[in-house]
Structures are given as structure tokens and as C-alpha cells.
Amino acid sequence: MARSIPTSISEKGKKTSVQDSFKALKTIPRFFKEIYRSSPTLFFINSLSRLFNAFTPVVILWVGKMIIDEIIKQVFATDKDFTQLWKYVLIEFAAAILSDLLGRVINLTDGLLGDLYSNASSEKIIRKTAELTIAQLEEPEFYDKLERARTQTNSRVDLMSNALGQAESMISMVSLIAGLVYFEPILILILIVSIIPSFINEAKFSSTRYSLARSWTSERRELDYLRFIGANNQTAKEIKLFGLTDFIAERFKNLSSDYYLINKKLSLRQSFYGSLFNILGVLSYYGAYVYIILRVLSGGITIGELTFLSGSFNRLRTNLQGFFSRFTRISESALYLQDYFDFIDLKIEKTSELKTEMPKIIKEGFVLNDVHFAYPGSENEVLKGVSFKMKAGEKMAFVGQNGAGKTTLIKLFLRFYEPTQGEILLDGININKFDVDEYRNRFGVIFQDFFKYEFTLRENIAVGNIYEVENDEVINYAASKSLAEQVVSEMTDGLEQRLGRRFYKGTELSGGQWQKVALARAYMKDADIMVLDEPTSALDAQAEFDVFERFIALTKGKTSIIISHRFSTVRMADRILVLQHGKVLELGTHQDLMADPKLYAELFALQAAGYQ
Ligand SMILES: Nc1ncnc2c1ncn2[C@@H]1O[C@H](COP(=O)(O)OP(=O)(O)OP(=O)(O)O)[C@@H](O)[C@H]1O
Numbered sequence: 001m002a003r004s005i006p007t008s009i010s011e012k013g014k015k016t017s018v019q020d021s022f023k024a025l026k027t028i029p030r031f032f033k034e035i036y037r038s039s040p041t042l043f044f045i046n047s048l049s050r051l052f053n054a055f056t057p058v059v060i061l062w063v064g065k066m067i068i069d070e071i072i073k074q075v076f077a078t079d080k081d082f083t084q085l086w087k088y089v090l091i092e093f094a095a096a097i098l099s100d101l102l103g104r105v106i107n108l109t110d111g112l113l114g115d116l117y118s119n120a121s122s123e124k125i126i127r128k129t130a131e132l133t134i135a136q137l138e139e140p141e142f143y144d145k146l147e148r149a150r151t152q153t154n155s156r157v158d159l160m161s162n163a164l165g166q167a168e169s170m171i172s173m174v175s176l177i178a179g180l181v182y183f184e185p186i187l188i189l190i191l192i193v194s195i196i197p198s199f200i201n202e203a204k205f206s207s208t209r210y211s212l213a214r215s216w217t218s219e220r221r222e223l224d225y226l227r228f229i230g231a232n233n234q235t236a237k238e239i240k241l242f243g244l245t246d247f248i249a250e251r252f253k254n255l256s257s258d259y260y261l262i263n264k265k266l267s268l269r270q271s272f273y274g275s276l277f278n279i280l281g282v283l284s285y286y287g288a289y290v291y292i293i294l295r296v297l298s299g300g301i302t303i304g305e306l307t308f309l310s311g312s313f314n315r316l317r318t319n320l321q322g323f324f325s326r327f328t329r330i331s332e333s334a335l336y337l338q339d340y341f342d343f344i345d346l347k348i349e350k351t352s353e354l355k356t357e358m359p360k361i362i363k364e365g366f367v368l369n370d371v372h373f374a375y376p377g378s379e380n381e382v383l384k385g386v387s388f389k390m391k392a393g394e395k396m397a398f399v400g401q402n403g404a405g406k407t408t409l410i411k412l413f414l415r416f417y418e419p420t421q422g423e424i425l426l427d428g429i430n431i432n433k434f435d436v437d438e439y440r441n442r443f444g445v446i447f448q449d450f451f452k453y454e455f456t457l458r459e460n461i462a463v464g465n466i467y468e469v470e471n472d473e474v475i476n477y478a479a480s481k482s483l484a485e486q487v488v489s490e491m492t493d494g495l496e497q498r499l500g501r502r503f504y505k506g507t508e509l510s511g512g513q514w515q516k517v518a519l520a521r522a523y524m525k526d527a528d529i530m531v532l533d534e535p536t537s538a539l540d541a542q543a544e545f546d547v548f549e550r551f552i553a554l555t556k557g558k559t560s561i562i563i564s565h566r567f568s569t570v571r572m573a574d575r576i577l578v579l580q581h582g583k584v585l586e587l588g589t590h591q592d593l594m595a596d597p598k599l600y601a602e603l604f605a606l607q608a609a610g611y612q
Pocket residue numbers: 138375378382400401402403404405406407408409
């Protein structure tokens with residue numbers, strides 16, 4: 001199906017105005033504060049160097065004027081003395097060397113500060129993302145915000161050197177202006193008149209460019225995604241096998257060329273108007289130049305002053321142009337900065353202000369009262385009035401066909417989402433009353449879509465309780481319970497083996513090996529409640545049997561939930577909950593359910609028949 005793609009900014013939401021760009025500038029002080037915090041020493045060295053460097057142009061021009069006037073004086077003098085002349089040459093030489101040195105210090109400290117700041121802001125984004133709820137992260141609007149905050153790191157580094165450069169340029173211009181005002185104040189007027197239209201033009205285009213980039217955030221996200229699936233080793237197998245390259249490349253080409261065309265149109269217009277206004281600037285320079293020449297010819301100023309004035313005027317013009325274009329770049333980047341701060345300042349949903357203490361030992365267990373749930377942004381109720389009790393120490397299995405709502409129920413237990421209606425109680429207290437970290441800390445969990453971290457084997461197990469990453473005893477214990485110890489023994493580097501093929505010396509594991517490693521995470525702490533969501537789907541029959549034998553022995557007296565489509569596993573549970581279309585269809589022991597010819601008995605018989 002053809003995809004409708006927005007071809008203009010106005011077609012896609014709000015357009016950013018020049019005023020918005022100016023408003024965004026108020027984020028700059030906070031930005032400077034953050035840069036300063038990255039390294040006060042570097043910031044201080046950078047600022048001081050820029051301050052000194054700001055005066056070097058006027059000093060060099062002034063000394064140049066003195067040299068020319070001195071040469072002319074000496075040419076016509078009868079009694080020649082060049083001491084003063086050589087002194088001026090020496091001063092100009094020293095100023096040129098100093099300017100070069102300061103320039104290098106500025107570049108160096110800009111780079112270092114930029115790196116530090118960008119690292120610190122990336123870390124902040126990682127930490128902030130962790131604070132957001134799963135529901136927030138799944139909303140496309142949040143995802144776009146995160147994308148803008150994440151991808152504009154370079155723009156923030158540019159903004160830093162531009163903003164610092166702007167301060168330097170301002171000081172430099174004040175010193176040059178002082179010289180012009182002293183000799184010919186009218187030149188300032190010519191200068192300002194010639195530069196203002198160019199500035200307005202730049203400001204207008206920069207806000208339009210930002211609007212464009214912003215309104216295309218989701219498409220750029222899709223482009224990134226296509227780039228990722230089209231060129232990485234995880235998808236390579238399917239892409240080759242199904243011959244998807246053309247499909248993905250075409251999709252990328254269509255989307256990217258739309259963005260390119262609309263960007264190109266804007267760049268051409270910007271370039272056309274920019275050149276037009278620039279001609280105005282050149283005209284003004286030559287107008288001023290002619291004026292200065294006339295002043296010299298009429299004897300109003302010396303030749304040295306001519307070089308000083310024309311030099312100052314030219315420099316000021318370039319400085320002013322730089323100042324204005326930097327200003328528009330700054331206000332454009334400030335809009336992105338605003339996105340970054342907006343993301344960092346996102347309000348975290350607080351479920352309950354007053355936290356109830358978690359019971360030290362779970363006495364009664366969980367009670368679900370008429371729990372309904374629809375995913376945020378979806379009308380479709382995934383759970384439709386689920387009620388049941390799970391006693392402390394009970395082992396329950398959740399069974400049901402694909403999409404019945406088993407994993408969703410687990411997500412509610414773990415408080416990734418809140419029920420849209422109804423409640424989940426633990427020992428009589430609504431689970432949303434507990435501190436969420438303290439509450440989740442009592443669970444040992446493995447999800448069916450567990451993540452394969454391309455870290456070491458040790459770290460992959462320790463993510464279940466990262467504080468114990470160096471504790472060999474705990475890690476080996478967890479590995480032995482999940483059969484991951486077999487995987488460890490097969491690796492040349494043992495626990496220190498890097499997993500995945502992304503990094504040097506990494507090894508890829510088989511699906512079952514990965515599952516054993518992920519399962520070990522659930523054993524990394526002495527959790528009160530174990531949740532295993534299809535923990536053995538990739539294991540061979542013997543491994544599955546061993547894993548469950550160990551699990552049953554280990555979780556004696558512990559509350560646990562297992563989701564599995566394998567009935568040989570499920571039947572080991574104390575009670576089985578059968579979900580169908582988000583409702584409890586059956587609940588009871590294996591024997592109870594087998595005695596009642598409903599879904600469970602039917603599915604069990606179907607699977608058993610398959611083994612005969
Ligand atoms: N993050 C989500 N946002 C919106 N809908 C979702 C989300 N996750 C799951 N769903 C929907 O919720 C329904 C129940 O999904 P759930 O993962 O709970 O099923 P399940 O019983 O665990 O299935 P399976 O046996 O296939 O793992 C499905 O219709 C699915 O499309």
C-alpha cells in the first residue's frame with residue numbers, strides 16, 4: 001500500500017516561528033551551567049583564552065596602522081630612526097603568535113568540553129529513560145521526544161562552541177567598534193544597515209529548518225530503523241533468505257528522497273536569499289572603502305588610519321555576519337536544546353506518594369479483583385475482569401492460546417502498567433501502595449523476550465542482580481540452577497566470555513544456551529516470587545526436565561508463576577489458570593482440569609497425541 005508522506009511542514013503539525021527560536025534562547029544559561037559543571041577548569045581556561053583572543057584583532061590592526069604611519073614618517077624624515085618601527089613589528093609578531101596559541105587552546109578545550117558535555121548528557125538521557133514507565137516509553141510521542149533528545153548530541157556540542165564563540169565575538173566587536181567610533185562613527189551606521197536584512201533572513205530560515213526536522217521526527221526514526229534492519233548481522237539471515245534487500249532499500253529510498261527533496265527546496269531558497277543579502281554587505285563595504293579613500297585624499301586621515309579603518313570595517317563586517325549567522329544557529333540549536341531539557345524534565349508518574357512498607361514475609365499472597373486492562377492508546381481490552389487468588393507459596397501456571405493475555409497479566413503483577421479497572425492486592429494491600437523498586441526487587445523474573453546483552457557471560461547472568469556482578473559464588477550458583485554452567489564450561493574464556501558477534505572476540509550462543517543464561521538471571525537473588533514466562537521454550541526435552549526439577553526443588557515454599565505452552569511443565573504446578581480472550585476460563589489442579597472437558601483437557605490431549 002502506498003504510504004502518504006507529508007511534503008511540507010504545514011501539512012505536519014505546528015510550524016515553529018522566529019519568536020519560538022528566540023524563546024528557546026532562555027535555555028542557554030542553564031546550558032552554560034551544565035557545561036561549566038562538566039569541567040570548571042576547562043571552562044575557565046576556555047573563557048579566559050577567548051577573552052584575550054577577542055582583543056587580538058584590534059591590537060594587530062592598530063599596530064599595523066602604527067607601522068605604516070611610522071614607515072611613511074621615516075621615509076620622509078631627514079634624521080632616520082627605525083627603533084620605534086621595529087618595536088611595532090615585534091609587537092605585531094608577538095600578537096600574531098599569541099592569537100595562534102589562544103586559537104589552539106580554544107579549539108582544544110572546545111573539543112574536550114564538548115566530549116565531556118556530550119557524554120554527561122547521554123548518561124542523563126539513559127538515566128531519565130530508566131525513570132519513565134513502560135507505558136510512557138511505548139507512546140510514539142514520548143519516543144519522538146526521546147529520539148530528538150538522543151540524536152541531537154552533536155548539535156548540542158556545536159551549540160557550545162557557537163555560544164562561547166559568540167561571547168568572544170561580541171567582545172572583539174566592541175573593541176573594533178570603539179576604533180571606528182573614534183575615527184569615523186558614520187561607518188557603523190553603514191555597517192548596521194547592510195547587515196540587518198541578512199540577519200532576518202537567516203533567522204527565518206533556521207526556524208523553518210527546525211520545523212521541518214521536527215515534523216519529520218517519526219519519518220527519520222523510520223529511516224534509522226530501515227538503516228538498522230537493512231544493514232546488521234541480526235537480520236542478515238532473513239534478508240538474504242527472503243530476498244528483502246530491494247524491499248527495504250526501496251522503502252528507504254522513497255522515504256529518504258522525500259525528505260531530501262523538501263530539504264533541498266529549503267536549502268536552495270535559503271542560499272538564493274542569502275547570496276542576495278550578501279551582495280548588499282559587499283556593496284556596503286566598498287561604499288565605506290570609497291568614503292575612507294576620499295577622506296585620505298582630502299587629508300582628513302593618514303594612510304595608516306586608512307588601513308586600520310578599512311581593516312576594522314572589513315573585520316567587523318565579517319564578525320557581524322558571523323555573529324548573526326551564529327546567532328541563528330544558536331537559536332536553532334536552542335530549539336533542540338529545549339527538546340533535550342523537555343525530555344530531562346519529563347514528569348515521572350508517581351503512583352502513590354505515601355508508600356506502605358512491603359511485608360517482610362508474604363503471608364496471604366495475591367488477590368486479583370475484577371482486573372481489566374487495555375494498553376495505553378488502545379481501546380481493545382486485553383484483560384476483561386480477571387479475578388483469582390494466588391496463595392503465598394503456591395506455584396501457579398498460566399495457560400492459554402497466543403494473545404490470551406498471560407504476559408499482560410505478568411506485566412500488571414510487576415507494575416509495568418496499572419489495571420484500568422479493578423485491583424491487585426498483596427497481603428490485602430493494593431500493590432500500587434508499595435515503593436515500586438522495593439516491590440519489584442522481591443521478584444525473580446525471566447521474560448520470553450529477554451534481552452541478549454552483548455556483554456560478558458558473567459554480566460549477562462548478573463543483570464538479574466547487578467550488584468553481585470563480581471560475586472562468583474552467587475553467579476555460579478545461579479548458573480548451576482539454570483543449567484547455564486554447561487554454557488560457561490564450553491566457553492574458552494568461561495564467565496569472562498563476551499557474547500554476541502558485535503564486538504571483538506564475541507561468541508554467539510544457540511537459542512537454548514541463551515535461554516539458560518537468561519534463566520540464571522532469575523536465580524541471582526533470593527526472590528520471594530519467581531516469574532518464568534516461557535522459560536524453557538528453546539530447551540531440549542532433557543534440559544527442560546532438568547531445569548524444572550531444579551526449579552521445583554529450589555522454589556519450595558515460594559510463590560511462583562510459570563507461563564508455558566508445554567503441558568508436561570504446566571502439570572507440575574499446584575494450580576493452573578487457563579485464560580481465554582482476557583478472561584479466566586478455568587482454574588484448578590491438573591487433575592481438576594483434566595476431569596472437566598474444557599480447553600485445558602482438550603489442549604492437553606492434543607499435545608499428548610502429538611507425542612504418541
Ligand atoms: N505493548 C502492547 N501494546 C498494545 N497491545 C499489546 C502490547 N503487548 C501485547 N498486546 C496485545 O495484548 C494481547 C495479549 O498479549 P499477551 O502478550 O499478554 O498474550 P499472551 O497470552 O502472553 O500470548 P503468547 O502466548 O503469544 O505469549 C494481544 O492481543 C497483543 O496484541
